[in-house]
Amino acid sequence: MNNTRRDFIKTTALAAGAISLGINSNAKPANFNEYPYTLPQLPYAYNALEPHIDEKTMMIHHDKHHQAYVDKLNAGLEKFPDYQQKGLQNLFSQIIMLPADLKMVIRNHGGGHWNHSFFWNQLSPTTSQPSEKLASAINSTFGSIDKLKEEMNKTAMTIFGSGWVWLIETAMKELKIVTTPNQYNPLMGDAADKGAPLIAIDVWEHAYYLKYQNKRADYLEAIWNVINWNKVSDSHF
Ligand code: MN3
Numbered sequence: 001m002n003n004t005r006r007d008f009i010k011t012t013a014l015a016a017g018a019i020s021l022g023i024n025s026n027a028k029p030a031n032f033n034e035y036p037y038t039l040p041q042l043p044y045a046y047n048a049l050e051p052h053i054d055e056k057t058m059m060i061h062h063d064k065h066h067q068a069y070v071d072k073l074n075a076g077l078e079k080f081p082d083y084q085q086k087g088l089q090n091l092f093s094q095i096i097m098l099p100a101d102l103k104m105v106i107r108n109h110g111g112g113h114w115n116h117s118f119f120w121n122q123l124s125p126t127t128s129q130p131s132e133k134l135a136s137a138i139n140s141t142f143g144s145i146d147k148l149k150e151e152m153n154k155t156a157m158t159i160f161g162s163g164w165v166w167l168i169e170t171a172m173k174e175l176k177i178v179t180t181p182n183q184y185n186p187l188m189g190d191a192a193d194k195g196a197p198l199i200a201i202d203v204w205e206h207a208y209y210l211k212y213q214n215k216r217a218d219y220l221e222a223i224w225n226v227i228n229w230n231k232v233s234d235s236h237f
Contacts, residue, residue, distance in 0.1 A: 033117075035084040036074045039067050040117050048125040052222040054211045062120065065206055069112030069183070076105030088114050092187040111183030115164060119200050122235075124228035131233035134198075141175045152177050152201065153220040162204040168195030169236060179203075198235045199227065 042062055047055035077084050080102050083091065091098065091106045092114070098106060130138065130145065142148040148167070155177050156165040163181045170176055171194070178186055178193035186195045201223060208219035 037070050039070050049226045052225045057210045066116040069109045073109035073113050093189045095189045108183050111185050122228050122231045123226045128229040130229045134233045134236045149224050156203050156220050159203050165201045166197050167199040170195040198232050
């Protein structure tokens with residue numbers, strides 16, 4: 001499957017996820033992937049991920065931090081009408097060709113919006129298991145699910161400053177653990193490691209500081225309790 005097709009399917013899957021969150025099924029889905037971008041609703045209550053991720057962190061993280069990425073993304077795109085309807089994933093893949101003023105907007109705020117939309121959607125209070133296909137790919141790459149968690153957490157601990165740790169599937173169909181600084185992501189054309197995200201873990205302090213303070217390792221341990229393996233498996237082709 002070529003990249004355009006994969007991107008299309010992933011975008012569609014993400015959009016379908018957003019539609020299912022809507023209260024009124026006839027309402028237009030949240031414009032989280034179309035200009036002007038809007039903040040998607042969480043697919044669960046703010047306190048649903050307690051005790052692993054606390055209610056106050058979720059409220060501030062979603063309502064304030066994520067909203068700010070959306071607002072600054074829209075503001076930044078205002079003077080670039082030619083790029084408003086291109087879609088974030090296209091803009092990510094063409095990042096090095098974008099006008100200089102737009103490049104940082106897409107990296108920081110486009111990335112911030114996309115990464116958080118993906119992040120919320122792959123968390124859940126309901127326990128689930130990876131699909132057989134995904135479990136088998138994880139086992140053959142990392143040895144076991146526990147080894148994957150261990151390896152991802154170890155990698156997340158090496159991030160200096162703010163960033164994300166990802167499980168991606170590369171163009172060669174290999175699973176790989178990678179990190180990105182700031183709000184960059186593995187879909188960006190100049191990412192050191194490119195691929196389709198399966199799991200994203202926000203390692204910015206704002207994701208855990210209220211509850212875990214400096215104990216990043218405890219946050220990383222806890223977040224695996226709320227990973228939505230059904231969603232992760234859906235991302236795996
Ligand atoms: Mn964040």
